[in-house]
Amino acid sequence: MEKNNIRIECLKNVLELDLRIPNYQRPYKWTIKNISELLTDIENAIDKKDLYEKGFTYRIGTIILHKKENNKNQYYDIVDGQQRIISLTLLMKYLYSNYKCSILEQKFTNKITIKNINKNFKYISDWCKQKKVEKEKIINAYQNLLELVVINVDNVTEAFQLFDSQNNRGKALDPHDLLKAYHLREMKDFPYDMELAVKKWEAKKSNDINDLFNCYLFRIWNWSKKIKTKEFTINEINTYKGIQLNSNYNYAKRAYKAFPYFQINEPFISGNDFFNFVDYYLHLLDIIKEELRKNTYKEINEILNNKQFKLSTGFKYTIELFYCAILAYYDKFHNFSEIVIKKLFLWAFMLRIDIRNLGFDSVNKYAIGGEDNNIYTNKIAIFEKIQYARLHTEIENIQIELKRNKNNNWNELFEKLERIE
Numbered sequence: 245m246e247k248n249n250i251r252i253e254c255l256k257n258v259l260e261l262d263l264r265i266p267n268y269q270r271p272y273k274w275t276i277k278n279i280s281e282l283l284t285d286i287e288n289a290i291d292k293k294d295l296y297e298k299g300f301t302y303r304i305g306t307i308i309l310h311k312k313e314n315n316k317n318q319y320y321d322i323v324d325g326q327q328r329i330i331s332l333t334l335l336m337k338y339l340y341s342n343y344k345c346s347i348l349e350q351k352f353t354n355k356i357t358i359k360n361i362n363k364n365f366k367y368i369s370d371w372c373k374q375k376k377v378e379k380e381k382i383i384n385a386y387q388n389l390l391e392l393v394v395i396n397v398d399n400v401t402e403a404f405q406l407f408d409s410q411n412n413r414g415k416a417l418d419p420h421d422l423l424k425a426y427h428l429r430e431m432k433d434f435p436y437d438m439e440l441a442v443k444k445w446e447a448k449k450s451n452d453i454n455d456l457f458n459c460y461l462f463r464i465w466n467w468s469k470k471i472k473t474k475e476f477t478i479n480e481i482n483t484y485k486g487i488q489l490n491s492n493y494n495y496a497k498r499a500y501k502a503f504p505y506f507q508i509n510e511p512f513i514s515g516n517d518f519f520n521f522v523d524y525y526l527h528l529l530d531i532i533k534e535e536l537r538k539n540t541y542k543e544i545n546e547i548l549n550n551k552q553f554k555l556s557t558g559f560k561y562t563i564e565l566f567y568c569a570i571l572a573y574y575d576k577f578h579n580f581s582e583i584v585i586k587k588l589f590l591w592a593f594m595l596r597i598d599i600r601n602l603g604f605d606s607v608n609k610y611a612i613g614g615e616d617n618n619i620y621t622n623k624i625a626i627f628e629k630i631q632y633a634r635l636h637t638e639i640e641n642i643q644i645e646l647k648r649n650k651n652n653n654w655n656e657l658f659e660k661l662e663r664i665e
Contacts, residue, residue, distance in 0.1 A: 252303070255390040259333060262319035262346045263309075265326050267439035268428045270446055271356040274327045279364050282331055283371055286390065290381050293389055302385075304328070306393040319346070320396070334365045338372060339383055356446075419478050420453045423518065426485060430515035441519040448526070456525055457484070459564050464508050464572045467611040467627035484521075486514035508575050509631060525571075532570050535580050543664045544589050553657060558602025565607055566592035572627055577636040584636065586664055590644045593661055594621050597647075597654050621647045 282304070289302035307325030311318065322329055333347045352358055372382070424445060431438045445453075458476040465483060466473035474480075487496040499511050506512060506524050536544065553559045569588040574580070595610050596602060598620055609617055613625035622645055633639055646665060648658050 250393065250395050252301075252391050253394045254388070255304070255332065255392060256387045258307070258392050258394060259329070259336065259345050259347070261309075262317070263329065264319055264321050264346065265330075265350055266310075266321045266323075267435055268431075268442050269322070269326055270442065271354045272327060272330050272352075272360050273356065274331055274360060274364060276364065276367050278327070279331055279367055280371070282328070283335075283368070283375075286335075286382065286385060287375065289389055290385050293385075300389070301391050302389055303391045303393060304332075306395065308395045308397070311396055325392075330361065331364060334361065335368055335382070336386065337365065338368050339379055339386070418450065418454055419476055419481050420450075420457055420522075422478055423481050423484055426481070427515055427518040430486075430488070434516070437516050441516060444519060444523065448522075452526060453522060456522065456529070460529070460568055460571055461508055461525060463564075463568050463611070464575075464627060467568070468509050468572065468631040470612040470625055470628050472608045472612060484518065486512045486518055488514055506575075508572065525575075528571065528574065529567075532567070532574055536570075536585070540582060541585065543660065544586070547593065547657065547660050556596075556602075558596060558599065561602060561604055561607045562592055562596045565595065565611065568611075569626055569630075572630045573636075573639060576630055576633065577639075579636045581636055581640055583640045587640070587642060587644050588626065590646065590661055590664060591622055591624065591626055591642075593657065594644070594646065597621070597649050597658050597661070600649075600653050621645050 285302075285304055289304075292302070293300050305325065305328050307329060308323040309320040310323050311320055313319075330347060333345060336343045336345070337348065352361065372379070428438055428441065431441065462476040462480065462483065463473045487493070487499050495511065496513075499513055502510070503513065503517060504520065504524075506521055508525070512518065512521050536548075547553065548563060566589055569592060570585060573584055573588065595607065599606050610620055611625075611627060613628070614620040614623045624642060624644075626642075629642065630639060644665075646658070646661060648655075
């Protein structure tokens, strides 16, 4: 392979390379469904070959390789495509009982990876026997028919940039996955930390991380500045790329000294701090939800868990608004003031009383103060006030007004709110 090129390679030639799976890669997670689709592709390619003249080939994917050297020996880290490569290696292992390649020599320790390798190998064996596809035809496909688009780069930064762009052009990755790739790239000189960060990341639920950014952090980031928020997409990931380690800006120097303390509206150092940042706020949310379960907030919990109320989409928005307010407050002061929690609850849920058909646009306006709309009983920019408050008592002293909606919407909820006041 030539330096920094994109070329088509026969599958056999690719699998014969010295391929390595770097520590920062996620576990092998391809399911039987993925394997079934791959095998069906190969089967279709074999069938099509008979319909075309000699020279027909079939491309089964793209991989990105980072070329490296160790003691003058050349090898390749798989930056993107490891799921496909491992799966194809399992197929080869079935075809050749004595098959050897660098992937099979790799020591796998992750339990998810080991489980999926065993499960998928068994499925490959069963599929080939049930389909009765001739081994010779699959072997011939491996040697002459199947091809991969191989992108080979020498620079790890370029490799990650290609990884990002490849996934953006195909099936869109979640924004937090792109942030993960970005911050791992910033950690390239610290392989042990990279491996540890990936293990911690993979132990989390992807939906929890997605909700953390989309429903909490990004909303608070905007509302604190009196800016309407929107869905957190790949277009907004610059917000969480942090400050590069070698930055000489004064605000960067302050951030260096801040760890391990984070603030939602303050920058952090790119790289490992991003993973600590995610850990920190997922933990903070757990602390808040645990605090709210206490008997002190019995009336609040009765409302939050009311099955009838929860049928309303607007009620869901109101709950998220309340949790955002509590997270912004606790992030700033690390203080659970009963007075503050009850006032923030009343402030958030008065929005549900005010608006008959509550959509996210109304939540957006309300969160930044709602000055231009007379339908809101409380026109308080809560997030901005928390952002600039010096003492938690400034939030305790905010006055929340309760007023029944003239349309008598949500009477039962309003009566419950009055008992909290």
